[in-house]
Amino acid sequence: MTNYDSVDIFTDVGVATRPDPFIEHLRSKGPATWLRPDVVAVTDYATGLAIFRDEEHYSTVNCTFGPMELPFKVEGDDITDLIEAHRDQIPYGNLILNQDPPHHAKSKGVLMGIITPKRLKENEEFLVTLADRQIDEFFKDGKFEVITQYSQPFATLAIADLLGVPEEDRPTFKTLTGSLPGEIGGVAPEDVSSNPLAQIGIFFFKYIEDRRANPQKDVLTDLALQKYPDGTLPSTVDIVTAATFLFGAGQDTSVRLIAAMLRYLAEDQELQQRLRADYSLIPKFTEEVLRLEGTAKATFRLVKKKVKIGDIEVKPGTSVMLMIRAMNRDGKRFENPADLDIARRNSQEHVAFGRGIHACAGAPLARAEARVTLERLFDRTKNIRINEAKHGPANAREYNYWKNYLLRGITELHLEFDPA
Numbered sequence: 001m002t003n004y005d006s007v008d009i010f011t012d013v014g015v016a017t018r019p020d021p022f023i024e025h026l027r028s029k030g031p032a033t034w035l036r037p038d039v040v041a042v043t044d045y046a047t048g049l050a051i052f053r054d055e056e057h058y059s060t061v062n063c064t065f066g067p068m069e070l071p072f073k074v075e076g077d078d079i080t081d082l083i084e085a086h087r088d089q090i091p092y093g094n095l096i097l098n099q100d101p102p103h104h105a106k107s108k109g110v111l112m113g114i115i116t117p118k119r120l121k122e123n124e125e126f127l128v129t130l131a132d133r134q135i136d137e138f139f140k141d142g143k144f145e146v147i148t149q150y151s152q153p154f155a156t157l158a159i160a161d162l163l164g165v166p167e168e169d170r171p172t173f174k175t176l177t178g179s180l181p182g183e184i185g186g187v188a189p190e191d192v193s194s195n196p197l198a199q200i201g202i203f204f205f206k207y208i209e210d211r212r213a214n215p216q217k218d219v220l221t222d223l224a225l226q227k228y229p230d231g232t233l234p235s236t237v238d239i240v241t242a243a244t245f246l247f248g249a250g251q252d253t254s255v256r257l258i259a260a261m262l263r264y265l266a267e268d269q270e271l272q273q274r275l276r277a278d279y280s281l282i283p284k285f286t287e288e289v290l291r292l293e294g295t296a297k298a299t300f301r302l303v304k305k306k307v308k309i310g311d312i313e314v315k316p317g318t319s320v321m322l323m324i325r326a327m328n329r330d331g332k333r334f335e336n337p338a339d340l341d342i343a344r345r346n347s348q349e350h351v352a353f354g355r356g357i358h359a360c361a362g363a364p365l366a367r368a369e370a371r372v373t374l375e376r377l378f379d380r381t382k383n384i385r386i387n388e389a390k391h392g393p394a395n396a397r398e399y400n401y402w403k404n405y406l407l408r409g410i411t412e413l414h415l416e417f418d419p420a
């Protein structure tokens with residue numbers, strides 16, 4: 001039996017691929033517990049939710065990388081000013097997710113100016129066409145691998161459409177799918193030629209410069225002329241960073257959500273038939289899959305000001321690991337938490353999209369992608385099943401998951417179906 005007290009979550013591949021026993025071990029120690037002298041893990045829903053909403057004591061500057069050596073000496077009970085003074089030396093410190101107030105509000109303003117309800121509605125109409133185009137590619141085979149043949153190109157082109165990427169460039173975008181997370185962390189390759197996000201950035205740089213010089217009646221022009229809430233025009237780099245970030249944040253996350261949903265449905269034919277008979281159940285089902293198998297298993301905060309988490313006194317400079325998956329499976333919040341229950345009344349209280357000022361800007365898109373995918377697949381197929389030649393028989397299935405402590409994602413999912 002694994003001795004979880006000696007396990008290092010940051011390097012242990014077993015815990016990365018099978019996180020739940022370790023999560024329950026941590027939970028048994030209290031709402032928050034030390035993982036190492038510089039990291040506190042939070043498994044309790046209420047405690048974590050309060051931290052998500054507390055920008056006064058916590059910074060997201062370490063959100064992408066987790067525990068890291070800070071480029072300054074931690075002194076005193078409040079390091080807010082030290083973080084700001086050294087932000088440029090912190091990897092990805094200026095990304096929207098890693099920014100703190102007041103700068104974060106400026107960046108979020110630009111982002112929400114791009115992802116408007118009107119744009120989302122137009123985008124949703126396109127998602128139907130896009131789903132059908134992807135399904136056409138494998139329909140005659142009666143089988144497909146979900147990630148490479150459906151959800152990866154679908155999620156990439158969904159964001160490309162949201163941002164108004166011209167049709168002629170979309171085939172190239174389709175090939176620029178996100179890089180897989182590393183063995184245990186989640187860092188994109190540095191080399192621009194092999195980094196899809198850097199290549200997407202180059203496209204957007206050209207688009208923004210061009211539309212600022214020659215405005216047209218299109219989404220890219222709206223994007224290029226987007227202003228900060230104070231009326232000033234962002235630099236081209238700021239817009240490119242925001243657009244590129246959307247691809248980074250919205251690709252693998254939606255891709256793996258779709259795969260997780262299809263795995264549940266292919267494994268449970270009765271549930272699949274219930275959803276096929278009543279499409280209004282799809283959103284509830286989606287929330288339950290987000291709760292149980294949301295792509296972000298955890299995120300980080302850096303303590304700015306001395307604070308108490310549960311009974312633990314925590315000093316500035318400490319990393320807090322908010323264990324999203326543990327919070328979403330907290331039995332004090334969700335009855336029979338490990339069960340997927342589409343009749344559950346409070347599924348939507350899950351924190352798969354985070355909470356507070358950094359709550360996921362792409363949540364409406366992710367939900368629309370999930371719904372449109374299931375509706376189109378249900379309309380065009382009769383029974384979606386696990387491909388047993390690939391995953392083994394019902395009593396001995398084999399699925400592989402990312403060996404990553406932050407992200408949850410099945411690596412491959414092979415399905416079969418009969419045409420409707």
Ligand code: HEM
Pocket residue numbers: 060063096097098108111159245246247249250251253254257294295296299300351352353354355357358359360361362363365366
């Ligand atoms: C199933 C799909 C998704 C999941 C599970 C997910 C999860 C998350 C989580 C947990 C956060 C907050 C992190 C934190 O506070 O530490 C976040 C933030 C964010 N997400 Fe998502 N996301 C998904 C899809 C998307 C999509 C499709 C997009 C864009 C098109 C997107 C864009 C963003 C952005 C821009 C932020 C940062 C917001 C801010 O800092 O204010 N996400 N996401």
